[in-house]
Amino acid sequence: MADIRELAPYQRYVEGLQRGALVFQHCNGCGKAVFYLRPCCTRCGSTELELRDSAGQGTLYSASVVYDKERNYNLVLVDLDEGFRMMSTVPGCEEPPIGARVIARVERLDAEEPRVVFDLAEGARQ
């Protein structure tokens, strides 16, 4: 019987953010990373999913600039080194270069849930 907490994957994700961690699941069935958190593996269907903290290091897979009246911002897809991809943003950098190394951090804005954003790694800033 699976731990009841495994049945609320989003809650596990938010709990990770609240302690400053980006969490993902490692499937003990097929060895792949699962993200977003799910009750079972999207590849092999196993429910043997182990919650892990990501080291937060990844590579920019894509970047799009959103032109906004207030301020422009970017939407990026990051390939984390553990083998999963997520959507996020690189604050303070209008056009982050695709292929750049990035590092995750949990950002807490007023009156908003914490979220994961990425900063360009040392040496990646242009």
Ligand SMILES: [Zn+2]
């Ligand atoms: Zn699996």
